[in-house]
Amino acid sequence: MDYTTISPRELRALIRAGEITGQTSGMCAGYAQANLVILPKDLAFDFLLYTMRNPRPCPVLEVTDPGQRLFRTMADGADVATDLPRYRVYENGVLVDEPTDVSHLWRDDLVSFLIGCSFSFEAELMEAGVPVRNIEEHRNVPMYDTNIPCAPAGVFSGNMVVSMRPIPYDLVVRAVNVTAAMPRVHGAPIHIGDPAQIGIRDISKPDYGEAVTINPGEVPVFWPCGVTPQNAVMRVKPPFVITHAPGHMFVTDVKNVELKY
Amino acid sequence: MDYTTISPRELRALIRAGEITGQTSGMCAGYAQANLVILPKDLAFDFLLYTMRNPRPCPVLEVTDPGQRLFRTMADGADVATDLPRYRVYENGVLVDEPTDVSHLWRDDLVSFLIGCSFSFEAELMEAGVPVRNIEEHRNVPMYDTNIPCAPAGVFSGNMVVSMRPIPYDLVVRAVNVTAAMPRVHGAPIHIGDPAQIGIRDISKPDYGEAVTINPGEVPVFWPCGVTPQNAVMRVKPPFVITHAPGHMFVTDVKNVELKY
Numbered sequence: 001m002d003y004t005t006i007s008p009r010e011l012r013a014l015i016r017a018g019e020i021t022g023q024t025s026g027m028c029a030g031y032a033q034a035n036l037v038i039l040p041k042d043l044a045f046d047f048l049l050y051t052m053r054n055p056r057p058c059p060v061l062e063v064t065d066p067g068q069r070l071f072r073t074m075a076d077g078a079d080v081a082t083d084l085p086r087y088r089v090y091e092n093g094v095l096v097d098e099p100t101d102v103s104h105l106w107r108d109d110l111v112s113f114l115i116g117c118s119f120s121f122e123a124e125l126m127e128a129g130v131p132v133r134n135i136e137e138h139r140n141v142p143m144y145d146t147n148i149p150c151a152p153a154g155v156f157s158g159n160m161v162v163s164m165r166p167i168p169y170d171l172v173v174r175a176v177n178v179t180a181a182m183p184r185v186h187g188a189p190i191h192i193g194d195p196a197q198i199g200i201r202d203i204s205k206p207d208y209g210e211a212v213t214i215n216p217g218e219v220p221v222f223w224p225c226g227v228t229p230q231n232a233v234m235r236v237k238p239p240f241v242i243t244h245a246p247g248h249m250f251v252t253d254v255k256n257v258e259l260k261y
Numbered sequence: 262m263d264y265t266t267i268s269p270r271e272l273r274a275l276i277r278a279g280e281i282t283g284q285t286s287g288m289c290a291g292y293a294q295a296n297l298v299i300l301p302k303d304l305a306f307d308f309l310l311y312t313m314r315n316p317r318p319c320p321v322l323e324v325t326d327p328g329q330r331l332f333r334t335m336a337d338g339a340d341v342a343t344d345l346p347r348y349r350v351y352e353n354g355v356l357v358d359e360p361t362d363v364s365h366l367w368r369d370d371l372v373s374f375l376i377g378c379s380f381s382f383e384a385e386l387m388e389a390g391v392p393v394r395n396i397e398e399h400r401n402v403p404m405y406d407t408n409i410p411c412a413p414a415g416v417f418s419g420n421m422v423v424s425m426r427p428i429p430y431d432l433v434v435r436a437v438n439v440t441a442a443m444p445r446v447h448g449a450p451i452h453i454g455d456p457a458q459i460g461i462r463d464i465s466k467p468d469y470g471e472a473v474t475i476n477p478g479e480v481p482v483f484w485p486c487g488v489t490p491q492n493a494v495m496r497v498k499p500p501f502v503i504t505h506a507p508g509h510m511f512v513t514d515v516k517n518v519e520l521k522y
Contacts, residue, residue, distance in 0.1 A: 045306040045372075049324055052313070063310055065415055072412075111306075151333075154326055 046154025057228035093237030147199030307415025354498030408460030
């Protein structure tokens with residue numbers, strides 16, 4: 001079966017049935033994929049406030065009521081406990097399991113956050129003729145810790161993490177315009193050019209992901225990154241948190257192009 | 262002293278000192294005024310979710326950490342418990358007091374919400390040459406219950422309340438464009454024309470505020486209204502809630518024009 005062309009609903013049914021447990025990259029082409037964070041309600045207020053105060057690195061697409069397993073707006077009727085191919089379960093900051101289903105861990109106080117992902121704007125960049133180096137080189141996008149502070153909220157704090165894509169100098173404005181039109185998936189770049197300005201010492205040594213080639217005539221362009229809220233959560237070492245496993249995303253019923261509106 | 266030209270900081274100092282206890286309409290011309298809702302933390306998560314799911318009627322400008330009395334982004338260092346001229350205190354849905362200071366009622370679990378107000382876009386409409394009838398006639402804007410459902414969140418639910426301004430037919434598009442550019446203060450209209458389409462039976466009998474003249478050649482234009490979240494809160498009859506007294510708003514340090522960005 002060609003997973004790039006089936007509908008998100010069909011894909012999630014296969015995932016729910018345990019027939020797909022791998023990474024979702026490239027599946028259901030054109031549809032938005034999202035990061036997942038599940039927290040107990042007593043931390044969820046602070047986290048919701050954190051995402052609201054830092055919408056650039058933490059663009060929330062949907063939040064469930066406490067205990068509610070079904071999404072409504074991003075994928076009507078999708079079950080957050082079964083419809084991702086793999087999860088990570090942390091207790092007090094320690095990774096304790098990577099199951100393909102978290103139904104057995106479900107609690108009435110759990111709140112689920114879907115957070116937009118740069119996959120969505122990479123498709124739009126390529127559509128607009130802007131090269132995306134990490135895709136060309138089949139690597140994870142390089143990501144960096146910065147000196148850009150996020151606004152704290154309750155127990156959550158930390159500096160922004162950014163992703164970097166080298167852009168030919170004559171396409172930088174186009175890359176800004178294309179991504180600025182998609183604020184629900186990180187929006188416009190947060191910085192263009194000299195990495196030292198935002199506290200990055202060595203562009204060839206990303207803190208997460210993999211380095212990519214920067215050619216002469218290309219400018220490093222930095223976007224707010226969804227690792228920011230993940231780090232903010234992990235820094236707190238909450239008693240209990242569930243996330244997607246890296247690359248094993250939630251596939252929504254919403255097309256990337258719809259995130260422009 | 263001319264309160265239309267003093268700075269918001271000066272105005273709030275006079276309010277804090279008890280020298281101003283009346284309505285804030287027209288004070289600190291050009292600066293945004295905001296609605297206030299203060300709720301205990303156990304309801305604040307549901308309410309934050311409600312505002313997030315219904316950003317058109319509930320455009321949140323700032324939310325404090327629990328127990329925190331000082332604002333940061335809308336008015337740095339302003340004290341929510343002293344810097345409004347008059348408050349309303351409700352217990353189990355019953356109005357129990359209208360004090361000019363709520364310091365004595367402060368609790369460590371209280372969360373304050375500042376919500377954008379249509380005052381901000383009315384100034385921009387007039388600047389753009391669009392008449393604002395309720396201002397011309399020195400009346401409160403007419404507001405109506407509708408059949409437009411809001412997305413529920415936890416204990417909060419209800420239909421949208423709208424405000425209405427009659428606009429000459431050749432200025433309707435301009436009115437849409439001017440307000441669409443200000444999503445943090447309700448944004449574009451939610452409906453243009455026939456009131457029956459959104460469940461309003463008699464345009465001459467508003468559910469809140471006062472009726473205004475609709476001249477021949479004018480179209481009733483409806484915007485999402487901040488009474489929506491107030492109603493959602495009151496329907497729940499929370500054990501304890503504080504709001505601004507009607508017309509006694511929080512005056513921010515942010516100019517109306519800055520809410521375009």
